[in-house]
Amino acid sequence: MAQELATPLYQQIAERMESMIEAGSLRAGDRIPSVRQLSVQHHVSVPTVMQAYTLLENRSLIEARPKSGFYVRPRFANALRAPEAAKYKSTVTCLSGFASCLSMADDMIDPSLVPFGAAAPGAELLPLDKLSRLTASIVRRSPSAAMKYDPAPGSFALRKQLSRRSLDWGCSLSPDDFVVTIGASEALHLALLATTKPGDTVIVESPAYYGTLNLMAQLKLRVVAIPACSADGIDIEAVGKALGRHRVSAILVVPSFSNPVGGLMPEANRLALLQLAEMHHVPVIEDDIYGDLPHDGPRPRCMKAMDSNDNVILCGSFSKTLAPGYRVGYIAAGKYMPRIMELKHAFNLGGSSLSALAIAEFLKTGGYERHLRKLRHTYRQQVCKMRETVAEVFPDSTKVSNPQGGFVLWVELEEGTDVLPIFRQARAAGISFAPGPLFSPDGRFTNCLRLSCGHPWSEKMEAALGTLGKIVHAAV
C-alpha cells in the first residue's frame, strides 16, 4: 500500500523539526514540546512521537533532561574548544598597581549598556514579589526587631536557617558557627584580615574575580596566581609546588563554578588541596558564592564539609540567588571566629537587621529550593544560548568555557588579540563586558573576556552579541 512506501510518520515529524532547527526557528537551548503535547497537537500517537524524538536524539539534534523535557542541543557550540589553563612557574606578585585597571569595571553597572558585564542576576530572575511581601510583612509585624541594632554574629533567625542549609552543603554547622556579613565581599574581607597581614602572600586562582584581587590589593597582600581551568578549577599540582616554593598565609579558592572560568573542582582535588593546605599549615578560604547554582545534578559538597582540622573558612551569600541589594552573606570561620567577631564589631557592628530577617524568612517559608531549581535551569539555558551565539558569531579560533554551574562565560580570543580596543568599541556600541586583564594580577588574559549570562536572553542581547562578534572579527 502507498502508506507503507511513504516516509513513516515518526520520520516525517523528525524531519520537520530538523528543518526548523536548521532554519533557526528552534534554537539551541529551546525546549521543544513534550511527547504528550506534540501527540495531542498533531493528532499522532505517543509512541510515534517517541520514535521521532529518539531519532532526533540519535542525530544529536535534541537532548532529554531529567524531569525537564527535551531541548534543542547546541550545534555551533559543540565545535567550541574551552580555554586551557596556562602552564607557568608561579611567582609572587604585588597587587599595588591593580586598582588602576578597576575603572574598566565602572561600565559594568551602567544600566544603559547591554549587560554582559557585571555578574549580577537580572531582576526578572529574582523572587521579587515573594521577598517583597515577606519583607513588608516583617517590617509591619516586628518593626522594633527590624529597627534594632543586630550586632555580630547577627540575626539568630538567619543563622538558624543557614545551619539547616549547611546540610545541603555536606556540613552540619550550628547557628553559632556563622557570622552574618554584608554579602560575600565582607566575608572575604574578614577572612583575609583574620589570616593575613599586609605584605603576606595568598594563593589565588588565575584568572580570579577582580573584586577579590582588588580587596587583596587594598589589604596590601601579594598573590601567587595558580592557573585554573574551566573544567576542574585550580591546578592542584601547581598549588603543591607553590606551597613548597613560597611562604603562603592563605589559599583562596572558588571550588564550585569559579568566576570567571566556571571550574568545578572534583572531590578528589578538593581533598588533595585540603591535605596540601594542612601539610603546610595554611588556612583555606572557600568562596562558595556560586555553590547553589549547579546547572545539573546535586549541589557540590563544600570543602568545609571535608575539613576535619577546622582549617577552612567558608564564605557565601544570597547575592546571586535572592537579592544582591539586601547585602546578606555569611562566614563560617571555625577557629577564626573570635577574631572575625572582633573585626566585624569594630568595623560596622552588624548589617541591616531587616535584610537578615527577610532572607531568613524566605529560607524558612519562601520555597528557596523550588526557586533554586528554576534559577539553575534558567541560568543553564542562558549560558547555553550565549555559548551557542558566541560560537555562531565569533571567529572560529575563539575558545569558550563550558561551565557546569553559575552564569558567566570565559572567552579566549585568538592569541595576540588585544581585548582593550574591542572593549572600547563595544562600549561605544552600547555593550558592556568584563575585559580579561581585570581578572589577572600579573598582566595576563589580554586576549580574553568574561560574558555574564545573568540576564534573560532577548533579541536585543542576541543582536548585541552579533555586533560584538563583528567587532571581534575585525580585531583578530
Added chain:
Amino acid sequence: MAQELATPLYQQIAERMESMIEAGSLRAGDRIPSVRQLSVQHHVSVPTVMQAYTLLENRSLIEARPKSGFYVRPRFANALRAPEAAKYKSTVTCLSGFASCLSMADDMIDPSLVPFGAAAPGAELLPLDKLSRLTASIVRRSPSAAMKYDPAPGSFALRKQLSRRSLDWGCSLSPDDFVVTIGASEALHLALLATTKPGDTVIVESPAYYGTLNLMAQLKLRVVAIPACSADGIDIEAVGKALGRHRVSAILVVPSFSNPVGGLMPEANRLALLQLAEMHHVPVIEDDIYGDLPHDGPRPRCMKAMDSNDNVILCGSFSKTLAPGYRVGYIAAGKYMPRIMELKHAFNLGGSSLSALAIAEFLKTGGYERHLRKLRHTYRQQVCKMRETVAEVFPDSTKVSNPQGGFVLWVELEEGTDVLPIFRQARAAGISFAPGPLFSPDGRFTNCLRLSCGHPWSEKMEAALGTLGKIVHAAV
C-alpha cells in the same frame, strides 16, 4: 475684710504646688499644667495662675521652656558638680591591649538587664510605624530597586536628601560629596583607613567612645588621648601642645555632644582646632553622630561647614535618631573621596539598598524635623530625670555631666572608688551600665561610669537607679 487678710489665691496655688514638689508627687522634669489648663481646672483666672507660676519661677522651682510649657526644675541635680577634665601631659598610647576590656560591653545589649548600658535609643522613641510603612511601600512599589546592588557611593535618593540636610549643618554639600555607609562605624573605619596606616598616631578625646577606640586598636593605630570636659569638649590648648610634640596622622573629634562626656565645642574652639590641624597638615575626622540632638536651641554647625581647606572628613548616621538596625550612615570625605570609594567597593560594595531608600523617603516625606523636635525634647527629659535621680540616690561626692544634647551621662565617683566591683554587683542585680575604663585608652576612669538615658523613664528604671545608688554607697 477677711479675704484681704487671708493668703492671696495665687500664693495658695503656688504653695500647693510647692508642697507637691517637696513630696515628690511632681518630679524634676515633669511638665506642669499650662496656665490655661490650671485656670480651667481650678476655676481661677488666668492672671492669677500666671502670678502663681511667676512666684514658683522666682523660687527656682519651675522653669518655662519656649513653645513647650512649664517644667519642674531639678532640685537635687542643681547641687551636682560636673566632672572636670584631667590635666596631664599627653603621651602616645598603644591600644594593643584594649580589646581585652571589651567583653564588658557584651552586657550592654543583654535585653534582660535594665538598659543604662548601650547608647541606643529605646524603640518607643523611634518612628517605627511611619518608617515601617515607608519601607513596606518601597519594597512593594520598587522591589527591583530595593533588590539590586547599590555600589558605592550608594543611593542617589539618599545622597540628595543628605545634600538638603547639610544646609542644616551649615554646609552646602552636593549629593556627590557623600558616600553611604553601614552606620557611622563604617564611616569612621573608612576615614581612618584613608588617613592613616598601622602604627600611626591619632588624636582622640579622653574619655572616648569605646567603639572608636576598639576600631583604632584593630587598625593597629596608636592614640594621643586629649582630655575633654562635659562643658566644651576637647582641650584645645592640649591639642596644640600634642601636635607640637607628636607626629600625628589625624584628629578624631566628636564636637557636638560627644560620647561619653557630652561636651559641646564652642564655635571658637572648632575654628581654633581647624587652624591647628591645618597648620600641622593633619586631617580632622568629625564624628557628628549626635549633632542632630541638641536639647535646646539650634543644631550646632558642623566643623565641616568652617572647613575652607577641604581638611575635614564628616561622618554621621541615623542610628541615634531613626533606626539603628537599618545601618545607614554617611561620610563626606572631601579630597579623600576617591580613596574612600575604592575601599568601600573592595570591602562590601555597598550597604542594603532598601535601608538607604527607606531612610531617604523618611527624610523626604516623613517629617524628620518634627520627629527630631520631639526626640530632642524626650532625650532632654530623660537626661534631666536621670541626673535628678542620680543626685538623689548617689553619694554627695558624685560628679555628673550636664550635657546640652545627646542622651548619655558621664558619672565620676569619689576618687579611689573602683567601678568594676560595682559593675559586677549591678549586673548581678539586673542592671547594665558602661564602666569608665571602657572609655580610656590608658587605664583611666576607673572611678567613672556612663549611664545611657536612651530609654523612656519608668518606675522600673527609677528603682534600678536606687539599687545602683545603694551599691555605689556601699562601695565608696
